[in-house]
Amino acid sequence: MTSSQKDPLSRLGEDDREGAVRRLQEAYADQRISHEEMDERLDLALTATTYGRLASALDALPEEHPGTPSTIGAAGGRIHRRGRWRVPRMLKVESAYGRVRLDLSRAIIEDPVVDIELRLGTGGARITVPRDAVVDVEGLRTGWKDLRYKAPRRSRPGGPTVRISGSTGFGRLRIRHALR
Missing domain, CATH: 1.10.287 (Helix Hairpins)
Structure with missing residues (x-):
């Protein structure tokens, strides 16, 4: 909206x-x-x-369109992103089977909100978010195993909001905040 x-x-x-x-x-x-x-x-x-x-x-400005999502996909094998990589505003991750590892702790995040849509079959996934990030998993459906995520007791303002949606099949999704 x-x-x-x-x-x-x-x-x-x-x-x-x-x-x-x-x-x-x-x-x-x-x-x-x-x-x-x-x-x-x-x-x-x-x-x-x-x-x-x-x-x-904002009168008379054209409506903002978030654009098309960037997609990372693999039928089998691993999907692994870490270090200094540019995180798009909308990221779609698709894997039929295999492990998924996304580490956003040192990534370049230019937008205040990042949407990550997961389409996972079998195999586990782990997402590491920046220490000051706010994580929203309202749009996520888990299949076989439950989500493992514990929100930090204290959060610092100013971090990005990472919204994770989509579905996981037979693997477990773990989300954690970076230590530093």
Whole structure:
């Protein structure tokens, strides 16, 4: 749901504000708005407390489209990503059988929200997220074994939100936060 579809009087969250700032910066970079107009709209977006006020900062800008997801797939064998790799806004991981290891702890994450869609058959999966990340597994369906994830007692603000959705078959999914 975009900010224009939400109740104009409801309070907005930091993710919505950050998304609006990003849209304004992209519009300026694409020369859709002038420098002065960007300054005015940024001021509106940064001081907005409701969706209606935020929508006025984004008037006449094209709707944001998240784009197409990047896909990592393997029929068999392993899928392994670690170190400094660029995490796309939307990532689809497909594996019929075999292990999946995604380590986002040192990855380059440019977006405040990352969507990871899993389509796993057999074989386990382990995802390591940054220490300050917020993990959302609401859209995930597990098959044979339960999800293993323990949210940290204390979370620091400013980290990305990692939304994990999709389905796992006969393997176990483990999600953990990086130690540092």
